Amino acid sequence: MRLEGKTAIVTGAASGFGRGIAEKFAAEGARVIVADLNAEGAEEVAQAVLGMAHRVDVSADADWADLTARAMEEWGRIDILVNNAGITHMPKPMEDVTEEEFDRVLRVNAKSVYLSARHVVPVMKAARAGAILNVASTAGVSPRPRLNWYNASKGWMITATKAMAVELAPEGVRVNALNPVAGETPLLASFMGEDTPEMRAKFLSTIPLGRFSTPQDLGNAACFLCSDEASMITGVAMEVDGGRCI
Numbered sequence: 001m002r003l004e005g006k007t008a009i010v011t012g013a014a015s016g017f018g019r020g021i022a023e024k025f026a027a028e029g030a031r032v033i034v035a036d037l038n039a040e041g042a043e044e045v046a047q048a049v050l051g052m053a054h055r056v057d058v059s060a061d062a063d064w065a066d067l068t069a070r071a072m073e074e075w076g077r078i079d080i081l082v083n084n085a086g087i088t089h090m091p092k093p094m095e096d097v098t099e100e101e102f103d104r105v106l107r108v109n110a111k112s113v114y115l116s117a118r119h120v121v122p123v124m125k126a127a128r129a130g131a132i133l134n135v136a137s138t139a140g141v142s143p144r145p146r147l148n149w150y151n152a153s154k155g156w157m158i159t160a161t162k163a164m165a166v167e168l169a170p171e172g173v174r175v176n177a178l179n180p181v182a183g184e185t186p187l188l189a190s191f192m193g194e195d196t197p198e199m200r201a202k203f204l205s206t207i208p209l210g211r212f213s214t215p216q217d218l219g220n221a222a223c224f225l226c227s228d229e230a231s232m233i234t235g236v237a238m239e240v241d242g243g244r245c246i
Contacts, residue, residue: 002227004029007075009067009120011058011112012085014041016185017135020215021082021222022049028223031075035067036085058085058112068119077127080226081120083113083157084135091193094148102149109153113160121168128172131226134161135218136177138241147191154179158237165235174234176225181241183213209242 008025012018014036022032026049036042039055046053054070056063071078087108089101113134124130139147140154161177168175182191182203189195192203204210221240224230239245 001029002223002229003080006030006079006226007032007071007077008080008082008226009033009035009071009078010082010084011035011056011116012135013082014038014045016187017180017183017213017215017218018082018084019045020217020219021084022051022219024216024219024223025049025080025226026051028227030080033067033071033074058083058115059107061115061118064115064119068123072123078120078123078130080131080133081116081124082133082135082222082226083116084133085112086135086137086154086187088147088150088187088190090190091144091146093146097149105149105153106156109150110156110160113157117164121173124173125168125171130173131230132164132168132173132175133222133226134158134175134177135222136161136179136237138179138181138239138244141179141237141239142245144191146193161237162235169234174230176230176234177237178218178221178225179237179239179241179245180213180218181207181239181244183215183217185215188212207242207244208246211242213240213242 008030010022013022013034032051034042034046035056042053136157137154139151140158143151165175192199
């Protein structure tokens, strides 16, 4: 029960890593808002973790205002924020990524962190406590070819995490990131371009431990970084990657 009594917002929590994080948080005693663009999926997960579902477009300021207001109405505080929602473009030469695809990736992967800070950081500053976790990627550390602008968006998130950590430390707010390697999530096929045994073998050959990351792996790491056990840890981008970035 490492998160007993804590309140947490987890975005992109209807599936994949976000679901794994929401499930782990609930198992460790936290009350969770399962926030996702997929309202039906969010409701399913919320029922499973005895939490609340909230439909949110993380790239929309008004949606962040509504999400923050609901959390404050229900709980009166926000202890933990996990910016997990993310997307990618399909693997292709960098010059072939359309402007629309580029804008969408940056809106969801980068602008969402900015918008979350606009609304949630003031709440945490007022409480002089809080933990923010941004789910970045090994792509921001060791980029894969043909995923150029996705790589860049995750590199942005890692730098934003460190900048936020330095600024918010005096306010009692910790900010960290996770860098997962490709995992068994709905985005896996998009990263590979096609989900075939050959493509899976190619990806797995770059991971020394020889397996993809799982939602449970991310849930365990997220739980530690957002718990009081990590009270001296801020500005870290922890690799959950089976050795991929070595």
